[in-house]
Amino acid sequence: MALPTPIRRLPAILLALSATAAWALDCPARIRMAYMDAPAEPFFLGRGTVGEPPGLFVDWALQALAATGCNSRVELARLPVARLDKALSEGDLDIVLGVASTSEREQTQAFPGRHGKRLLYVARADIALYTALGDRLVWSGQTRELKGYKVGVARAQMPANLAASQGWALELAPDNASNFRKLESGRVQVLLETSILADPYFQAHPLPGIRKLNPPLATLEYYAPASRSFQRDFPAFTEQFWLQLCRQSRTVLRELPACNAG
Known part of the structure; x- marks a missing residue:
């Protein structure tokens, strides 16, 4: 499906931390990332377009990407919730920010390990x-x-x-x-x-x-699920991104349990 324009392209330098990280071997060249088009303060600010500042969830995601050591190009877009689900399930997006885990979504989207093995939700x-x-x-x-x-x-x-x-x-x-x-x-x-x-x-x-x-x-529980095709192509990166995103959220949401990497 065609995504709306403009899509905000972020300078790769914002995301580079260390090219020597062990998991950087499967770094994606591009990451198509999106979030809901309505405001949800303080996590998503503004309406319809990617603004400055974009909100806590977006900030955490960019900081998490930097922590992976990947020099990926990030494309950010905003869509209605129903279109986010469809685009991610069909592989037209790579990562969606701020999505609640449901049994329906877990059938078509990739979430961090479940069943008590991990505590990698970003918010609750x-x-x-x-x-x-x-x-x-x-x-x-x-x-x-x-x-x-x-x-x-x-x-x-x-x-x-x-x-x-x-x-x-x-x-x-x-x-x-x-x-x-x-x-x-x-x-x-x-x-x-x-x-x-x-x-x-x-x-x-x-x-x-x-x-x-x-x-x-x-x-x-809220996460940043990936498309199944993206997780399959970049499994190590996806796992590290989820862990780093969880850790970033705990700098603000300190009442949540520590991130458990399994």
Whole structure:
């Protein structure tokens, strides 16, 4: 599939650290990398195009690439989530940043080792409900407790799929920032959001009565999966990139467990 233009090409010097690294033997000449086109602060900044600064996740990825010792040319693009999945699954992208692991994605995309062998996720977040009703809304994890409420959720993201499976009345927003504003304006009284985005937002923009409801509906781990063809062609590089990306994330997300290389 044709990817959108412009694609941001990064100077190779930003990614060079040591050409003598053992795993540099299978360095790719080019890496087609992409991430979602909607903002998800502070991880992805701006909308639609690769901007400056691009956000934490992109910074971590570039630092991780430098740490591999590879002198690869990186092409960055932004796409809607559904197109990211399709392009990666079909081998039209090499790496996608900030994607949650799901059983469906693991059937067509390459993720770090699973089943407790590694702790190489880059971020971890609860999918949780937020309300500005304070203690007036009772939640113990039962779907029926939200009967009569409209739940705000960002479309084309994992919380939207989860909310739809609950049978709730939904108010769809184009992105997370718009979803937050709907709660602030009173258009909805309940949101379903990822905690890694919602918690810092509501700390920076306090809202009277705001409360995160427990228990969460799910907990997700976020990675930078590769296409299966890319992992097959550059297995050592891909493993090192995943390890270095995990280590970069821990410089900020220090509450997460140490990266376990197996």
